Amino acid sequence: MGAPWKRTLASVGLVGVLLGSAACGGGGDEESAGPAQEGTVDDVSEQGDPVTGGTIDVGLEAETNSWLPGEGSFGNPGLAVAYSIYDPLMKRTEEGDVKPYLAESMEPNEDLTRWTLKLRPDIQFHDGTPLNAQALKSNFDDYLTTATSNVGATLKGVSMEVVDDLTVEYVLEEPNAAFPDVLTLAPGWPFSPTAAAEFGPDAGSNPVGTGPFQFVSWQRDNALEVERNENYWRDGLPYLDGITFRPIPDEDTRLASLESGDIQAMQSLRQSTIARARDLEGVDNYEYLGNNSGGSLLNTSRPPFDDVRVRQALAYAIDQEELIEVLGGTGMVPPASQYFSPDSPFYSEEADEAFPGFDPERAQELYDEYINDPERSDGKPVGTPISFTYNCPPDPSLNELSQLYQAFWSALGIEVELNAVEQAAHIQNAIARDYDAACFRFSSERDPYYIFDDAFTEGPLNFTDYTDPVIDEQLEVLRSTTDLEERQAAVEEISLHLSENVPNLFTGYTLTDIAVQEELKNVDGWEFPDGTAGDGVPGATAMWGEVWLAE
Template sequence: MAVLLALGLLALAACGGEGSGSGEETAGSDGGTPKVGGHLVVGTEADYNGFLPGREVASNRIMYAIYDPLMSYDSKGELHPYLAESLTGNATLDEFTLKLRPNVKFHDGTPLNAAAIKEIFDKHLKIPASRVFANLTIVDSLRTVDDLTVVYKLTTPNAAFPGLLAGVVGMPFSPTAATTKGDALLSSPVGTGPFTFESWQRDSHLIVKKNPNYWQPGLPYLDQITYRPIPDEDSRLASLLSGEIDTMLTVRQAQNVAKAAKESGGRIKEYPDIGNQVANININMQKPPMSDKRVRRAMGYAVKQEELISVQGLEGIAPVTTQLFAKDSPFYSEQAAKVYAMNDVPKARALATEYMNDPSRSDGKPVGSRINLGQFTCTAGVSSLNDLVLLYQGRWKDVGIDIELSLVDQTVLSQRSVGQAPDFKAGYDVTCTRGGSDEDPDVLYNSLYDVKAAANSNDIDNAEVKRLLDLGRRSGNPEERRKIYQDLMVVLAEEMPKIYHGGLATTNGAKAEVKNIPGWVFPDGTKGDGTPSSIVRYSHVWLDR
């Protein structure tokens, strides 16, 4: 999906008037009159460490239940206010005025107003311990204008700033609850969203219930959602087929969900998505020997991506990829595809040998000794992923590169990837992950500007990357920005912080009675962006039973 953020825009108002229902028909949306009530059970990949924007963030399939984003994307990839009423940029794109909707309250009954937005920003987001602190270095200050209006003053012009407010930076939580609860707010969140927190038993379930005072009349339709972490992919699908859960997300079993849906006689439906999503390994660029580009490129050349896709059982589903943008994205770079290192074992051996015979090799080991990458950390209990890491290990070994496998729980994997505040230094050598976004490129890549950013999990610190990011932020010209981000793709393809094993084929599987999974809409009826990355907004889901 191509995202429109190039603010020829200067003003973004809440969708309204004849715009109602604009955009293409959302694929897979269900007709019929929604039924009110019911209890939905959702199978998730893993449990999380908390549910507080800026501190510990769960999947957006949970965050969207408890919180509302200030901004969101429609079915054409265009950004609009959601919880906000309007967002207006000045002519130089270094100030943005946000106006809130009136009469919105947090779950604790306190008002969402300008004072709340400022307190959240000053005391919780724009602090070194925050995971979004580095993202917000572009914001110099936030000031209130009246009870419902704030102004973000940026350090430099930034055409992409509105996109930040579509993510966790733009998910307000109660500052009153933050004061009274302290760290307990991590595990008992208070937002403005369609569901209120009820209870959480780690590694067992999270329960949220219908917000009776939700600012959108008639929503949500469901009375309750129970999220059940089921880390094993096979067990999660089996739970759906047996009826123990109503819906599930998978990022590695798309082919099996498709097969189950086809053979279910209509009992199961699938809602697949790829978009600008990739499955990959991350390489810690600050740790020897991975800090040497020759080693990273040798790792890439040593593997054949088609083989990596095949071992996951994703032939015909996951495309070969060389960057975080899909081929139909305006930011996709043909040059980056040519520069990216893959499918050339002789080049892999040559680069590895050159490094091994370098007297000044970065790992300090004797000349001629094999390269040892340390540990390859991936999620335990996923058979296709286990096969994948063994394939990587074997192909690297063939060219003189050794690595030890370390399979851990997904929450442990996430902690090692992000690191700890305030510097968020990555705590891994090589790790399995996934990423990408259908949002504006700056929203996806702004963390690479700061090696201490929590989302900069490769610990990239590259002057050319920073230069291009700065140019992209300052420009409001769509064609100019397209070229800038294509150039950025080329730099990243050369540096090889990631090795891709296919486009990420995510899928929601659901019982047939679970309706309207991709069909969320803005308050005026304008169609939303569906389920990018297979993230569902359960505010609009209903049960036909």
């Protein structure tokens, strides 16, 4: 069983990076979400003792393009698969600390510019080749930091030196207190360089890691199959014989597949689906409320969103509670106002109070001030209504959400055209900044330095194209100190700035769920090798090596 705080949806610890997966959701804290948990989260079935054997099918919300770190786009569905094949060098504890997992230790020098990582001995990749310092070096040089790597920006200014057979040093051009967080995700998933070289361009379709399960086959958009790693370095694990991961993008179909028994587990980040999953007989729900939230991107590189008055007007015009109701999150989640949930040590009450609340009169004042300004940024004649296109994937609940946004903004006199865009194209449009406004998700459980560095400095994940010296200055603080109070103060300064300048809008925090048939046990109860409790199921992702099927 997982720790009690997971049952009540509390999420603590360092938090982080902007996620490029399109959708909108809601979330909530322990106090406000508590009543909604009754009869659901606290009633997970009796777990019993571990059992070895059996196979399961897991329904995912989407397919992933590649399984090779540095090439794959590992959103929530990809992460759900990745931790079965790969072991992360570092992982997060239930207290939110980043701690060695596959690594044995990781220590910085005094000025935080060199991080020495030591591997555990006698660990092999699935192909029988050794996990050693040279393997990490090959991963780093030949794949993770190449011109085509999608994690290259994260590793910019970082090099690696081999110290001995099991030890490497990450050498940073500048101090970075948050660097260990990088190794919880794809840059910290060792893979066999021998296999990657052998498969060449097809390496992303033939992943070889050190994880509890090894790759068997992949039929794109249909099924990825893994089987037990008989030589796994953690004695007694995994419990299952195998897993088949199935992308089932339609929420209704995925839920029906769980209810019928076609799959034994499913992930969801949609509040309406989670509400229905709670009502299913014989189903356990492993829910998690972290920092991920739904909302809207505003492209500040284009008029009229280059003017703060317009961005503020859009924020004041929306009733977040109505948006959350459309998404099925009423009673489950509160409105969001920043990149951190009320459970996070980086949540700011001041930023929450500063974020524009529902105030149609103030929204109208700001809108009228802009359209009647002879120097308005879009160059249109005084009094001409603003017009723009709002993009969102063609999901029924998101269609309804988009229509509600349209109604709020049309009430001001804005002409809003709705545009349904398939999710893959939606993400690419955000990266290319080829949109006016768009629904999206923000934040995760990573360190705040990486959340804000990705989202608000030059780079591919700055989807709003918003930057500011205030953010840059506070990022320097986050990068250069491990002192929690100093880091909290820096985060608050950034959050207050964003509340005033609103480069993006929020609906609510996103409650996530892994819903399982009740014979599937220990979904959120994973532990580190030394017995330290892990962080459960953030973002509807699990450590499948410690899950078992009851007899």
